[in-house]
Amino acid sequence: MPRSLPPLNALRAFEAAGRHQSFSRAADELGVSHSAISRHVRGLEQRLGVQLFREASRGVTLTAEGSHYLDRIGPAFDVIDDATDGLSDTPMGRVTLNSEPTFAINVVAPLLASFERQFPEIELRIIASSAMADLDRYEADLAIRFTRSGVVDVPSDLISNARVYPFAAPGLVPDNVLLPEHLAQFRLYKDRGDDVWRWWCDVAGFDVTLPAQDGWRLRSALAQEAVIYGAGLLMASRDGVLRDVEEGRLVQLSQVGLSHGAFHLLTSGQAGRRKAVRQVRAWLLEQTIALRDH
Amino acid sequence: MPRSLPPLNALRAFEAAGRHQSFSRAADELGVSHSAISRHVRGLEQRLGVQLFREASRGVTLTAEGSHYLDRIGPAFDVIDDATDGLSDTPMGRVTLNSEPTFAINVVAPLLASFERQFPEIELRIIASSAMADLDRYEADLAIRFTRSGVVDVPSDLISNARVYPFAAPGLVPDNVLLPEHLAQFRLYKDRGDDVWRWWCDVAGFDVTLPAQDGWRLRSALAQEAVIYGAGLLMASRDGVLRDVEEGRLVQLSQVGLSHGAFHLLTSGQAGRRKAVRQVRAWLLEQTIALRDH
DNA sequence: CGCTCTTGTGCATTTTCGGCACAAGATATG
DNA sequence: CATATCTTGTGCCGAAAATGCACAAGAGCG
16 A cells, blocks of 8 residues: 555544544544554554654643644544545445345335335335345345344344244134134145244144145245135234234234244345445334334 | 444545546556555445446546545545655654763763664754753653762663762873872862862871862863863763773772762653653663663 | 553454456557 | 457455454552
């Protein structure tokens, strides 16, 4: 890098330390440790051959040279700050969300109209996919993924951990209350691949032998559609059937829920710095509060 | 580093590339490869979420956002450049030593050539003065002061506590051995204000009445010069006449020495932290080991 | 006197920077 | 039209810089 200029990070450290008259407070502002600030500043002094600070009780004070230098470069940094912030208000306002299909279709898609009214300057592109997008390679800015264990190794927020419950078309099951014998009478559907019917029965205390699963359709909205028309019973999380339940097309057959993993909203460390991405993330988390059990 | 600002090196690369409309020419200016510039710029675009350049045949051209951004941060970098250049004219490698005149002249000055060879990067300024410099107000970085009691209330090192002895030109006194009757035959000189001749006689057991002192020249090298030419006897500490004794211009007339205070090397607590000041202090203490009786 | 706050620094780890080598596209030239 | 030249893009890897941790030391305070 340019030999005529000192490391600009060191200049940044100096500017903050000079403004605060404190390495510790500069460190807080810049999000690093005080030792990083100390090293930057002393390295800068060595390089420039000028003492910029002298010790004071509880902090540092600027020397005459340091004060003069700060007077000159402080405003320059302010200009850079303002210019950079100004840019961020004109984002490539496109945010790409790569989501689990059921979540995309059942939760996100119905909210898009509202989103567009609220954020007309942001173009939210949704990719419904089960494949894990590489956020670090900018394939998507945000991703919604389902995990069973809850351990996620990238920056993420819990977006939904709703339990799964049995649902059916109203009236299909007498009094809309599921009994063990019903399980043999109706076709069983589910919104995910795991053996959630088996596991739910264990939790509910149903001592039955379930029929062998036939032709299960992986996360298919078609299954949900079929259940709405009385084709059988559906084991699903509330987020996936929220709208159908609200509009009376499905009813919940039991208060017993099965804890079965959670959906996480993953954020690229890089894209996460962009204002538009931060806005989308905040909006998603707000819109899905009801999907998170406490 | 600061989450709100992009890497400043990347900004620098952008500024140069924008100014040149070329990654290759920016690379030449900044002394890096074109690939470094390319990476910086594209990384900046990713981070800001804004396209700053578009491809052109043979080089790049700025987008509207890029051009506006450059218009704002370009001058800011110019300010930082100027301010930094302005600083480099006030080097940190300057150390100011405020010393007692005799010590400065007789001990320090003769060593300066050696010092400059050993520390070419340090400019040692010597102020020969009896006035007490205020180290805490950066009037000097180091000070050499004479105290009679040895108690110093600032951080200091003993630099010389050599006793005072009588000296004369070789052959002036028979067998170069001082006897009581000699005191009346020769003019008496001394290197300090106190009545060191009287006190020395007491210690030496000379029961004589000393002639009244006439026109005593305070710490004057002239007195030493006069004694070298046989004008009389000199009571001085060894540090002041070291060189003249070594080169045979003066001889010591007695092994009886008078303990009479000491010279201390005072260090400003603040300046003492600077590497150059520490180096000068260590060097002085090393060079004056012979001046310290144990 | 003990506690708190602040800076300094050795050491190790992490992150960023940068060079090399090559690829690819556009332009110029014979 | 083929070749040469110029410019940017990028994978890979090593170097350099940045950073945190842990501790030390000094000053102020109750």
